[in-house]
Amino acid sequence: MAQAPAAIGTGPREIAPIRFGTIVFLASELVFFGGLFAAYFTLRSQTNPWPPSTVDLDVARPSVATALLIMSSFTFVAGLRGARAGRLTSLSRWIVVTILLALAFLGFQLLDWVQAGFSVSSHAYGTMVYAMTGFHGLHVIAGVLLMLVILGRMAQGAYGDGIIDGPEAVGYYWHFVDVVWIGLYATIFLLR
Amino acid sequence: MRWAVRAGRRAGPAALALVGTACSGSFGMPRGATEQGADIFRLWQVFVVTAIAVAAVVYGLIFWSVIRYRRRRSDEPGALGSQFRGDHRLELVYMGIPILIVIGLFAASAAVEVRVDRVSSDPAVVVNVEAYQWGWRFTYPGQGVTIVSPPSGEFVAGPQMVLPVGQTTRIVLTANDVIHAFWVPDFLYKHDAIPGRTFAFDLTPTKTGTFYGECAEFCGLNHAYMTFSVRVVQPAEFAMWLAQMRAGQAAA
Amino acid sequence: MSVTMERPVAAQPEPPHRVGPVERLTSTDHKNVGILYCVTAFGFFLVGGALAGLMRIELAEPARQVVSTQAYNTMFTIHGTVMIFLFVAPFGIGLANYLIPLHIGAPDMAFPRLNLTSYWFFAGAGLLILLSGVASTGGGAAMGWYAYTPLSEMRYSPGVGVDLWILGIVLVAISNVMGGVNILATVFLMRAPGMTMWRLPIFTWNMVVTAILGLVAFPPAVAAFALLLIDRRLGGHAFDPLGGGDPALYQHLFWFLGHPEVYILILPFFGIITEVIPVFSMKPLFGYLGLVLATIAIGALSMGVWAHHMFTTGVVDNPFFSAMSLLIAVPTGVKFFAWTGTMWRGKIHFTVPMLFALAFLLNFLIGGVTGVMLASAPIDFHMNDSYFVVAHFHYTIMGGSVFAIFAGIYFWFPKMTGAMLRERLGRVVAVLLFVGFNLTFWPQFVLGLRGFPRRYVSYPADIGFDTPNLVSTVGYAVMFAGVVVFLADVAVSLRRRVPAGDDPWGGNSLEWVTTSPPPEHNFDALPQIRSERPAFDLRHPELAP
Numbered sequence A: 001m002a003q004a005p006a007a008i009g010t011g012p013r014e015i016a017p018i019r020f021g022t023i024v025f026l027a028s029e030l031v032f033f034g035g036l037f038a039a040y041f042t043l044r045s046q047t048n049p050w051p052p053s054t055v056d057l058d059v060a061r062p063s064v065a066t067a068l069l070i071m072s073s074f075t076f077v078a079g080l081r082g083a084r085a086g087r088l089t090s091l092s093r094w095i096v097v098t099i100l101l102a103l104a105f106l107g108f109q110l111l112d113w114v115q116a117g118f119s120v121s122s123h124a125y126g127t128m129v130y131a132m133t134g135f136h137g138l139h140v141i142a143g144v145l146l147m148l149v150i151l152g153r154m155a156q157g158a159y160g161d162g163i164i165d166g167p168e169a170v171g172y173y174w175h176f177v178d179v180v181w182i183g184l185y186a187t188i189f190l191l192r
Numbered sequence B: 001m002r003w004a005v006r007a008g009r010r011a012g013p014a015a016l017a018l019v020g021t022a023c024s025g026s027f028g029m030p031r032g033a034t035e036q037g038a039d040i041f042r043l044w045q046v047f048v049v050t051a052i053a054v055a056a057v058v059y060g061l062i063f064w065s066v067i068r069y070r071r072r073r074s075d076e077p078g079a080l081g082s083q084f085r086g087d088h089r090l091e092l093v094y095m096g097i098p099i100l101i102v103i104g105l106f107a108a109s110a111a112v113e114v115r116v117d118r119v120s121s122d123p124a125v126v127v128n129v130e131a132y133q134w135g136w137r138f139t140y141p142g143q144g145v146t147i148v149s150p151p152s153g154e155f156v157a158g159p160q161m162v163l164p165v166g167q168t169t170r171i172v173l174t175a176n177d178v179i180h181a182f183w184v185p186d187f188l189y190k191h192d193a194i195p196g197r198t199f200a201f202d203l204t205p206t207k208t209g210t211f212y213g214e215c216a217e218f219c220g221l222n223h224a225y226m227t228f229s230v231r232v233v234q235p236a237e238f239a240m241w242l243a244q245m246r247a248g249q250a251a252a
Numbered sequence C: 001m002s003v004t005m006e007r008p009v010a011a012q013p014e015p016p017h018r019v020g021p022v023e024r025l026t027s028t029d030h031k032n033v034g035i036l037y038c039v040t041a042f043g044f045f046l047v048g049g050a051l052a053g054l055m056r057i058e059l060a061e062p063a064r065q066v067v068s069t070q071a072y073n074t075m076f077t078i079h080g081t082v083m084i085f086l087f088v089a090p091f092g093i094g095l096a097n098y099l100i101p102l103h104i105g106a107p108d109m110a111f112p113r114l115n116l117t118s119y120w121f122f123a124g125a126g127l128l129i130l131l132s133g134v135a136s137t138g139g140g141a142a143m144g145w146y147a148y149t150p151l152s153e154m155r156y157s158p159g160v161g162v163d164l165w166i167l168g169i170v171l172v173a174i175s176n177v178m179g180g181v182n183i184l185a186t187v188f189l190m191r192a193p194g195m196t197m198w199r200l201p202i203f204t205w206n207m208v209v210t211a212i213l214g215l216v217a218f219p220p221a222v223a224a225f226a227l228l229l230i231d232r233r234l235g236g237h238a239f240d241p242l243g244g245g246d247p248a249l250y251q252h253l254f255w256f257l258g259h260p261e262v263y264i265l266i267l268p269f270f271g272i273i274t275e276v277i278p279v280f281s282m283k284p285l286f287g288y289l290g291l292v293l294a295t296i297a298i299g300a301l302s303m304g305v306w307a308h309h310m311f312t313t314g315v316v317d318n319p320f321f322s323a324m325s326l327l328i329a330v331p332t333g334v335k336f337f338a339w340t341g342t343m344w345r346g347k348i349h350f351t352v353p354m355l356f357a358l359a360f361l362l363n364f365l366i367g368g369v370t371g372v373m374l375a376s377a378p379i380d381f382h383m384n385d386s387y388f389v390v391a392h393f394h395y396t397i398m399g400g401s402v403f404a405i406f407a408g409i410y411f412w413f414p415k416m417t418g419a420m421l422r423e424r425l426g427r428v429v430a431v432l433l434f435v436g437f438n439l440t441f442w443p444q445f446v447l448g449l450r451g452f453p454r455r456y457v458s459y460p461a462d463i464g465f466d467t468p469n470l471v472s473t474v475g476y477a478v479m480f481a482g483v484v485v486f487l488a489d490v491a492v493s494l495r496r497r498v499p500a501g502d503d504p505w506g507g508n509s510l511e512w513v514t515t516s517p518p519p520e521h522n523f524d525a526l527p528q529i530r531s532e533r534p535a536f537d538l539r540h541p542e543l544a545p
């Protein structure tokens, strides 16, 4: 007995492909940052003193920035919670808040970079710090763009059907960016 | 196509040479002109003989299956083979035997590596080897003797290191620009020279003669021309050579 | 209740749908993307093969005759990069794109648009890498395919060639990650009812492991290349010993990709062989479960062996990496015996795909056992960076993967185009390639043992390097003839079509129950899937489980 073509190949889907794909992709991203961390710790173990004695790290400002970024994870979740309950306006409002927090974080980062007193070319330490915070910053920017895409699609009437796998997937990504930052903060500013 | 013509003329002797090397027991490898090299040579024999045995079994099975179970003219079109799907006992066997072989190979290899890596506390000679784009500097510390490459870019006789036979020589290896590697094929040994690091290893030559050496790690434009040689002589001759060089370089 | 599907016989074979160039380049249909990948990748094989020819001509005789030293150094760099990143690996992804939805009974990949995007990243990468070799001011990329620092740093390689090369590889990596995500999502989420993981064709299983390897291995290398680019263009010091950086760190990050990459270069092709052998032995696979577990074991072990490329650096724990490398022989052996077991007590048909599969077995075994020799650190003290290594990996990749690619082309060309390739020409190709290949690379083992280092544009006469080099070049000429006959075969077969029918071989997996080429949505109807060879069960209901 033949099956109707429409049923072919759909299989049992417990999870939307976009969510599954995002998780797999983030696993890969994790290894990317893992490579950077490995490089950092390798160089750290070979260099004395580390950071070089000329480096004077300000911990206060990055700590505030960290708090902002962690907060942004919660604001995004708040939006998703609203959307799951069918309140799309809540999603858009909270996304705007999240974007503002992300921009504030980036602003702090920029200040940090400008006032660091060393640069990417000063020494291996500088190279690693700028590379790691830089790649993380790029990920934050990408996250902001993704959220703008969500807002744009909402303006065109998307998600009204209750299918919000896209925003959920962006949520996974945003938490990931957050967690990586916590690792970076701990490594660069606490552990050194 | 000059090479095509030459190929024709050489094909016969080449085939003979290939068969010849395979049968002489060295399987194409130089026999190792140092104690360490001779050790590696014996390890190589172990690995080659194992490989040949494994290949003989696997090739044997493949050829036997292919010939014995080829489709014959008398078979109906579409005739099937036996439809069995495996055999767990057989699978255990063909997993178990390679595991045993591999353990044996590892043990042999690890034992040799310990001996090859051993450095004497009291080497008879120390030579500092410094690799650079694209040449070598050999210094006999404390003796005031230095030998340097002539400018390279084509094949010229590289610098020559002289060592006494039967005595342990310590090579202290450094590089001052990119990565190079110090390789004397007849010693069956090479080591990378990495800028920022210093490596030391021992060689104990067992044969006199002149051995060809080369840079084995790609190091830029003239990598292919970064050759040198090692002349191994009797200790007395070595002492004389050293004295001469010392006198010569002191005068210069 | 009858569960057998009526075979969807098209009474009048539809005239093959002509795909216009625009549709070809923009259609997201997985079959189209797959063919795009394979054809582009094969084009890169010709480019890499042409470069190999120039190198072989230069090396036929001692001294330097044909090309400049700088050009030679660029040639092997581009040859290696093109062959590995732009030919063999993408060919595997292309085949996966074509076959996986058919194998699992799905209408397309999970993310069709991502699929086409990853193709264009690959094509762009190809362009950048070719440019890095030729059209770059200050000199082409000439640092070898693994771009060791500090040689690849600005101070020693000032040309923009290296930068273009880095960007190209990064695009390859991104393309691979996209492809990997797509493959995993497709296999895990889109299988037809009844197609459990334990009924997947082995090719598809192998692609799952390959995809995971790519997802794990490429990112650290991207990190390394990004740091290298920062070193080069922004004055960083990550790998620069003069600024406190560490060249050995680069090697670790590179080979953490580089080694799994070589299994990315073989697992899909083990898969092809595993599909071809049972069909032409008229038997089910011997030890399906063992094969799957062996693939997973190879994938897992391959993450722990990278430093066997660094035995002579003196900065790694040689015995550990030696042991891990030796262990990979065990699961690979399981595969070999499963293939042999599949032929055992079969009824073997010597079609062209089967001939290539047999040649694969003979060649790859030599590559494998020589790999085991290299895995012994003391032996590698002699072999490292010699032609013994060059011979080893051409035996695994050219003699292995590429022969499997030819097996795959002869096997699936009828499915992809609806036309058969010519058996008689195919046999000529197989013989020429097999003879030429062994003639080219066997002498390179001899060269390596005698002490000929790789990446040498020339060599002194009369120290035992000339004759093997000459033989090797002659072997190349024979292979060249083989490739030319193959191209002729494709041209003839496409022009004067011998219709293939749905199932010219008596295949096992689902692609053989649909038309050749399959319709846009792949299947009009699916048979019930009760084993790993549903197409066979359909033909032989009396034998089905």
Ligand code: HEA
Residues within 6 Å of the ligand: B054, B058, B097, B098, B099, B101, B102, C262, C263, C265, C266, C308, C309, C325, C326, C328, C329, C330, C332, C333, C334, C336, C364, C365, C367, C368, C369, C371, C372, C374, C375, C376, C380, C383, C384, C385, C389, C392, C393, C396, C397, C400, C401
């Ligand atoms: C398709 C690609 C491919 C594959 C599959 C392999 C497979 C293997 N390779 Fe190879 N290798 C390369 C591609 C590949 N390699 C490349 C490209 C390089 C060089 C890169 C460069 O420097 O440019 C390289 C270099 C390389 C080196 C570094 C050499 C050096 O630079 O000094 C080493 C060292 O350990 C090594 C080992 C192995 C081993 C142990 C295997 C094993 O997986 C082989 C296992 C298979 C078998 C053993 C045969 C079947 C098994 C049986 C029948 C069971 C019984 C057998 C025994 C018990 C022995 N390879």
Ligand code: HEA
Residues within 6 Å of the ligand: C045, C046, C047, C048, C049, C050, C052, C053, C055, C056, C076, C077, C079, C080, C081, C083, C084, C087, C088, C143, C144, C145, C146, C390, C394, C397, C398, C402, C440, C453, C454, C455, C456, C457, C476, C479, C480, C481, C483, C484
């Ligand atoms: C997938 C991998 C792969 C494949 C398939 C090949 C295939 C071949 N390789 Fe490759 N090779 C590498 C990967 C590969 N190689 C790598 C990674 C290196 C190391 C690079 C480095 O050191 O950095 C290397 C290095 C290397 C060297 C060493 C160079 C050196 O160290 O100095 C040599 C020398 O003989 C060589 C030869 C060949 C030959 C003769 C083939 C043949 O099998 C090729 C056969 C192909 C043909 C015969 C096609 C002929 C072409 C046409 C018919 C069409 C021509 C027309 C147009 C382009 C329009 N290769």
Ligand code: CUA
Residues within 6 Å of the ligand: B131, B132, B133, B134, B179, B180, B181, B215, B216, B217, B218, B219, B220, B223, B224, B226
């Ligand atoms: Cu020095 Cu190669």
Ligand SMILES: [Cu+2]
Residues within 6 Å of the ligand: C258, C259, C262, C305, C306, C308, C309
């Ligand atoms: Cu490897």
